[in-house]
Amino acid sequence: MTIAPSELQTELAAIVGAEHVLVEPDVIAGFCTDWTGRFVGHSPAVVRPGSTAQVAAIVAWCRRAGVALVVQGGNTGLSGGAVPLRDEVVCSLRRLTTIGEVDRTSGQVTAGAGVTIADLQGRAASAGWAYGVDFASRDSATVGGSIATNAGGLRVLRYGDTRAQVVGIEAVLGTGDVVSHLSGLTKDNTGYHLPSLLCGSEGTLGVITAARLRLVPEESERVVALLAFDDVAAALVAVGSLRSGLPSLSAAELFFDEGVALVCRVFGLRAPFSEPHRAYVLVEATGASDPSDALSSAVDSLRGVTDAAVATDAVRAAQLWRYREAHTEAIATVGTPHKLDVTLPPGALADFVAAVPAVVEGACPGAQTWLFGHAGDGNVHVNVTGASAEDDRIDESVLRLAAGMGGSISAEHGIGVAKARWLSLCRSPAEIAAFRSIKRALDPDGVLNPSVLFPPEDEAIS
Ligand code: 2HG
Ligand code: ZN
Numbered sequence: 001m002t003i004a005p006s007e008l009q010t011e012l013a014a015i016v017g018a019e020h021v022l023v024e025p026d027v028i029a030g031f032c033t034d035w036t037g038r039f040v041g042h043s044p045a046v047v048r049p050g051s052t053a054q055v056a057a058i059v060a061w062c063r064r065a066g067v068a069l070v071v072q073g074g075n076t077g078l079s080g081g082a083v084p085l086r087d088e089v090v091c092s093l094r095r096l097t098t099i100g101e102v103d104r105t106s107g108q109v110t111a112g113a114g115v116t117i118a119d120l121q122g123r124a125a126s127a128g129w130a131y132g133v134d135f136a137s138r139d140s141a142t143v144g145g146s147i148a149t150n151a152g153g154l155r156v157l158r159y160g161d162t163r164a165q166v167v168g169i170e171a172v173l174g175t176g177d178v179v180s181h182l183s184g185l186t187k188d189n190t191g192y193h194l195p196s197l198l199c200g201s202e203g204t205l206g207v208i209t210a211a212r213l214r215l216v217p218e219e220s221e222r223v224v225a226l227l228a229f230d231d232v233a234a235a236l237v238a239v240g241s242l243r244s245g246l247p248s249l250s251a252a253e254l255f256f257d258e259g260v261a262l263v264c265r266v267f268g269l270r271a272p273f274s275e276p277h278r279a280y281v282l283v284e285a286t287g288a289s290d291p292s293d294a295l296s297s298a299v300d301s302l303r304g305v306t307d308a309a310v311a312t313d314a315v316r317a318a319q320l321w322r323y324r325e326a327h328t329e330a331i332a333t334v335g336t337p338h339k340l341d342v343t344l345p346p347g348a349l350a351d352f353v354a355a356v357p358a359v360v361e362g363a364c365p366g367a368q369t370w371l372f373g374h375a376g377d378g379n380v381h382v383n384v385t386g387a388s389a390e391d392d393r394i395d396e397s398v399l400r401l402a403a404g405m406g407g408s409i410s411a412e413h414g415i416g417v418a419k420a421r422w423l424s425l426c427r428s429p430a431e432i433a434a435f436r437s438i439k440r441a442l443d444p445d446g447v448l449n450p451s452v453l454f455p456p457e458d459e460a461i462s
Contacts, residue, residue: 003065005044008089011065012047015057020048020095031072031090032083035137037336038389039080039417043070046090052170052178052209058091059207060176062447070449071203073113073145076137078339079416081202081452082145088450093144096209102127107215108167108184113144113208120213129215132159136325144208150200152412157243157376158250158286159216161412162199168212169195174205174443182212197438202414203449205442219250219286223295224317226309227302228277233350234304235279239375240346242283246298248291251284253324254375259331260323262370266330272323273307281375282324284317327372327381334368335385338394339418342402343379343411352405353380356398360384363397379411392421399425415453423453 005023012021022028023045032041049055062069070088084090096112099119103109107129111120117131117138124131133146135153145151147169152161159165170180171194179194198206229235239252257276264271272280283299285291292312299308311317331337344352357369360382367387373380384394395418399409403425409415415423423432436454439446 003067008044008065008067011061012045012058012089015061016047016049016054020050022046022048028090031075031092034078034080034083035076036078036332036339038338039083039085041084042087043084043090044087046092048092048095050095052096052172052180055091055093055172055207055209056176056178059172059174059447062089063174063176063445066445068447068450069207071144071148071207073142073148074116074137074140076141077145077149077416078341078413079149079410079418081149081414081416081418081449085417086451091207093142093207093209096144098210099123102129102215103184104128106184106186107217108212109215110182110184110210110212111143112210113142113147115143117141117143117146124215125218128218130218131213132165132216133162136328143211143213147199147208147211148201148203149414150412152374152377152379154251154253154374156374156412157252163196165214166195166199166211167214169198169208170210171198171206171208174445174448179206180210182210184212200414202416202452204439204453205448207448217288219288221288221290222284222286222314222317223290223292224311224320225283225295225299226272226320226323227281227283227299227305228273228307229279229281229304230277230306231304232279232353235281236346236350236375238302238304239281241302242298243376245301246285246294248285248287248294249283249376250286251282252376253282253373254380255280255282255324255327255372259327259370259372262334263323263326263330266333267322267326269319269322272309272320275307277306280323282320324372327370327383331370331383331385336389337370338384338387338389339413340382340384340395340398340402340409341373341379341411341413342382342399342407342409343377344402344405344407346378348405348407349375349378349380352402352407355401356382359397359401360394363393364391367394374411377411378407395419396422417451420451420453420455423455
């Protein structure tokens with residue numbers, strides 16, 4: 001970027017107002033570092049637009065001036081895709097917090113990119129509906145960021161990923177053009193489905209400013225059980241049986257003895273059972289009527305369950321969920337983690353879980369492996385602590401292991417910058433060429449998230 005910092009500040013201030021252009025290093029530090037602390041960048045400015053028109057003006061000016069942008073929502077991403085690692089200007093969308101009224105007939109709502117997932121869930125609940133996507137960072141993660149990364153979370157097996165919820169989208173493309181299609185028609189086969197394309201594009205094609213989202217019926221009855229297994233393969237077979245035999249199943253989460261011990265130590269919790277067990281599956285069933293009996297009979301028919309705890313009230317259910325949801329925060333207390341969110345075909349998951357600690361040890365002796373994830377989706381979160389942030393031998397070996405077993409190098413966190421080097425493990429040259437053609441068409445000057453998804457050297461600003 002050749003433009004002087006003072007000119008940059010003046011130009012951006014002319015669009016959004018001086019109070020919404022942040023430049024002081026201590027003020028913008030939080031925008032320049034990702035949640036894990038592994039990706040630390042630097043930026044000349046954070047610009048905070050308050051409308052789609054302002055976003056469009058920012059993108060148009062950046063094109064003219066040859067200035068790159070990194071788009072940021074709640075900065076809860078885990079692949080380093082929303083922080084300025086190459087001195088980009090940060091475009092923070094947290095001011096776009098408008099939520100419309102819920103359309104009670106269609107079960108849809110329009111939300112600004114900066115609305116948090118928790119606020120969206122609250123708005124849906126106030127109208128007797130629910131939002132089908134949920135994850136632990138719900139209080140900070142935003143609608144825009146979750147669409148940009150096609151976030152998955154805890155209830156994908158029931159409601160699908162974020163892409164399945166997006167009915168319409170408003171975005172500013174890298175050309176500076178605004179595309180807005182928020183009418184919410186359930187059936188609308190009029191050409192390319194831009195919401196699907198922009199969802200999961202990680203801010204490389206357009207800046208999502210608002211979305212029309214599908215809601216799901218609120219299910220007032222909920223039962224949660226924590227099942228213990230001494231054998232990982234048995235735990236995974238059990239998840240398969242629950243998926244087919246328990247229609248009210250809404251979550252099936254997997255974690256292991258070392259993760260539970262860490263969570264209990266860090267947060268001062270009691271262990272879930274008198275004895276530790278190798279693997280745990282947290283099962284949730286929801287419905288309009290009490291699913292307890294259906295869950296009990298489904299659990300009774302499972303093999304290999306060595307212990308079980310059932311929550312009969314909301315407080316106990318939250319306690320059981322905490323063993324799973326607190327993993328990310330607990331691991332962060334041990335060290336800066338490498339995070340590899342892989343998916344495996346169901347039949348390969350147990351072998352992957354068995355193999356990955358030795359693969360990590362081979363790549364970085366002494367590093368510690370933590371595994372947990374969404375068993376119903378074949379998605380394991382491999383977290384590794386005790387290795388330097390720059391040491392990507394771990395990433396290399398774990399991603400190669402997953403891809404070699406027929407899996408994907410990103411289940412739900414996206415490629416970001418963390419995995420860009422390894423995109424070709426999962427995508428053919430023809431697919432990557434198609435990606436690049438789309439990128440060139442919608443962001444001809446490479447203004448948006450230039451280091452994300454593709455290896456950075458191929459994304460130079462012209
Ligand atoms: C989860 O499933 C999130 O809790 C975070 O996707 C995963 O911390 C992680 O690696
Ligand atoms: Zn996850």
